[in-house]
Amino acid sequence: MEGLSERAYAARSGLSRGAVQKARKTGRLVLYPDGSINAAASDARRAETTDPDQQMRAQGGVGTGGGDGAANAVSGPGDSASYLKARTALTVYQAQERQLSIQRKKGVLVDRARAETLVFRLARQERDVWVTSVEEQSEGYAKSKLKWVSNDEPLPFLYESTGQITRVTMECAPEARQFGSAILTWTGFW
Known part of the structure; x- marks a missing residue:
């Protein structure tokens, strides 16, 4: 032998x-x-x-x-400590993936792009409501009888402004009004 x-x-x-x-x-x-x-x-x-x-x-x-x-002693990439760390990291990653998968199935997580689109649309609607909420007030000013202004005819332009967005309505041109009010962004030169 x-x-x-x-x-x-x-x-x-x-x-x-x-x-x-x-x-x-x-x-x-x-x-x-x-x-x-x-x-x-x-x-x-x-x-x-x-x-x-x-x-x-x-x-x-x-x-x-x-x-x-x-x-x-640590000798490089083949040593036990680095292998153990890599295996631990892989296990943690797989556990997190499983947890996310479960949350998606339960409906806890939402699609980020869809959520951003929805929030943007809702913010735009909120902004529009904020600008147009004073439209009734400016219309009331336009039709009111002021003692120092002779306004037998309605004012030619009405506007509402937030400081950043200005909405202008042209009362003097009914044919132009059919296109709706113009929303202008304040640039400082207007």
């Missing part, structure tokens, strides 16, 4: 015999023609194909701290 038996290799590597048998079935061990295990080559192949987190657990560690220092 050139190499080690499963039982001897398990004792040498600190694994259970079942773990050695599983590694043999999955092709993670290097075998001699007689079926015995090449210990050095098998250790190298297992190190290449084993999850870094499992290697750290097999050595008795759980992260980058404690222990003998050199064995647990």
Whole structure:
């Protein structure tokens, strides 16, 4: 027999015999023609194909701290800590996706573009009501009899203004009035 038996290799590597048998079935061990295990080559192949987190657990560690220092030191992207962080981040991301999916199905979440369109339309309606709410008041001023103004005829123009939006109604041209009132934006030069 050139190499080690499963039982001897398990004792040498600190694994259970079942773990050695599983590694043999999955092709993670290097075998001699007689079926015995090449210990050095098998250790190298297992190190290449084993999850870094499992290697750290097999050595008795759980992260980058404690222990003998050199064995647990952070060595780069293949170390246990970064793998564990990446796996944790993936798990958190998947949980958040599931939570959003559930909220969408329950109707808690709404489509952002649709909500923005609705809010914009409602704000525009509110603005228009705000501007036209004083229209009755300006019409009353236009038809009232003031002692210092001779207004036998209606005033030619009526306007309401919010300071930013000015609405002008032309009373003097009935044919123009049929097109409705003009809403002008205050620019400072009007």
